[in-house]
Amino acid sequence: NADIPRPVLDVIARLRELNHAVYLVGGCVRDMVRQVPPKDFDVATSALPEEVQRAFRKVIPTGIQHGTVTVVQGGTHVEVTTFRSEGDYLDGRRPSSVAFERDIVKDLSRRDFTINAMAYNPLDRDLVDPFGGQTDLQAQLIKCVGSAFERFSEDGLRPMRAVRFAAVLGFSLDSATRDAIPATLGVFRKVALERVREELVKLLLSPRAEGGLVLLVETGLLDVFLPEVARAAPEEARLARAAVQAAPAEVEVRMAALLADLVDRNQARDIGLRLKFPNKVADLVALLVETAKLEERFSDPDPALRRLLARVGLAQLPALLTVARARIQARAPERSAELERLCARLEALAAAKPPLVAKDLALTGGDIMSTLGVGPSPIVGEATRFLMDSVLDDPALNTREALARRLKDWHAARPKA
Ligand code: ATP
Numbered sequence: 001n002a003d004i005p006r007p008v009l010d011v012i013a014r015l016r017e018l019n020h021a022v023y024l025v026g027g028c029v030r031d032m033v034r035q036v037p038p039k040d041f042d043v044a045t046s047a048l049p050e051e052v053q054r055a056f057r058k059v060i061p062t063g064i065q066h067g068t069v070t071v072v073q074g075g076t077h078v079e080v081t082t083f084r085s086e087g088d089y090l091d092g093r094r095p096s097s098v099a100f101e102r103d104i105v106k107d108l109s110r111r112d113f114t115i116n117a118m119a120y121n122p123l124d125r126d127l128v129d130p131f132g133g134q135t136d137l138q139a140q141l142i143k144c145v146g147s148a149f150e151r152f153s154e155d156g157l158r159p160m161r162a163v164r165f166a167a168v169l170g171f172s173l174d175s176a177t178r179d180a181i182p183a184t185l186g187v188f189r190k191v192a193l194e195r196v197r198e199e200l201v202k203l204l205l206s207p208r209a210e211g212g213l214v215l216l217v218e219t220g221l222l223d224v225f226l227p228e229v230a231r232a233a234p235e236e237a238r239l240a241r242a243a244v245q246a247a248p249a250e251v252e253v254r255m256a257a258l259l260a261d262l263v264d265r266n267q268a269r270d271i272g273l274r275l276k277f278p279n280k281v282a283d284l285v286a287l288l289v290e291t292a293k294l295e296e297r298f299s300d301p302d303p304a305l306r307r308l309l310a311r312v313g314l315a316q317l318p319a320l321l322t323v324a325r326a327r328i329q330a331r332a333p334e335r336s337a338e339l340e341r342l343c344a345r346l347e348a349l350a351a352a353k354p355p356l357v358a359k360d361l362a363l364t365g366g367d368i369m370s371t372l373g374v375g376p377s378p379i380v381g382e383a384t385r386f387l388m389d390s391v392l393d394d395p396a397l398n399t400r401e402a403l404a405r406r407l408k409d410w411h412a413a414r415p416k417a
């Protein structure tokens with residue numbers, strides 16, 4: 001009980017005082033049984049939502065129609081949900097109805113996996129485990145509550161969650177649970193890709209991302225939302241997974257490590273958008289995919305590397321180096337030393353703060369117009385590109401005098417229309 005925050009215990013004690021049944025449920029019970037610190041504590045109770053609202057001074061009706069209210073207690077938020085059961089699932093996504101229940105076992109029986117279907121009352125140290133969650137935690141198994149085929153047919157996201165929990169916890173899939181996945185892919189196909197992506201991200205950021213990706217391929221799940229990876233040649237797919245595993249756990253970096261050798265920049269961006277990643281994330285993944293193959297640049301001269309820095313942007317350089325290192329580690333570890341030399345060169349060039357974008361130029365747009373004696377016109381953009389190109393070749397040229405001279409020469413030599 002030492003792990004349980006005071007405000008959570010206070011909420012439980014208050015509901016108990018009013019003679020309601022009350023338990024911690026879901027992930028926090030699983031984590032406490034495994035003896036790892038839970039991320040968040042969910043409370044379930046027989047009290048109806050209105051009763052919960054009346055029992056506390058400050059409550060937010062977060063999802064009152066589903067029975068969830070947030071109690072603000074001791075400066076923290078505690079989610080309290082009324083025991084419930086679910087009516088039939090009609091569309092593979094959500095139940096047609098929910099009913100409030102008095103019995104914790106009814107509530108636990110709607111949950112996805114045995115290890116997630118335990119409840120614990122810390123006041124009388126009562127662990128409710130009707131489906132063998134402790135046994136499956138011991139055996140390191142992800143097993144559906146009841147018939148896997150039925151549970152996956154109800155809610156198409158569950159197979160993805162099964163694989164995600166397997167990766168995050170380092171567990172295996174129970175064989176019936178695993179066998180039910182290919183048989184229910186039609187339901188999985190109906191799930192919103194945004195929800196699939198949330199599970200994918202948790203899988204990718206887990207310490208067993210590689211094994212999780214293998215399971216996604218073997219069960220047929222990956223082909224539904226990432227056919228570009230699922231259908232890659234087996235050896236290429238294996239290398240891509242190894243690169244993911246070698247990369248630090250950041251979403252853009254691991255996505256880029258997965259995709260860099262399987263798709264091009266535009267496909268990477270399309271994949272990001274299809275999976276409903278924020279635009280910024282999709283753009284960064286695409287940029288990293290475009291530039292990750294640093295072994296192609298081992299003998300690039302400084303101006304070419306400065307152009308790469310300009311393309312990537314200094315802020316994204318660390319992410320690029322990280323993806324490049326993960327790829328080399330997976331694909332050609334004997335070239336790591338060469339890659340490190342290139343990384344050091346890129347970092348040294350970046351540290352010199354060279355002009356990389358138009359606003360770094362010693363001449364402004366206004367300066368260009370007055371030097372050339374023109375007003376706003378397309379020639380200003382052309383001149384800016386010319387000057388940018390000059391300073392990328394040689395940053396020492398980035399002074400007002402040197403740029404003005406070059407600008408005049410360029411203008412004089414320009415064919416007149
Ligand atoms: P995490 O540590 O990743 O948050 P969690 O077990 O808390 O793990 P959540 O997605 O937060 O996972 O869900 C909380 C609980 O709600 C689960 O433990 C499970 O009991 C139940 N649950 C969540 N999603 C489903 C689902 N699709 N079908 C059935 N039960 C679910």
Ligand code: MG
Pocket residue numbers: 027040
């Ligand atoms: Mg949770």
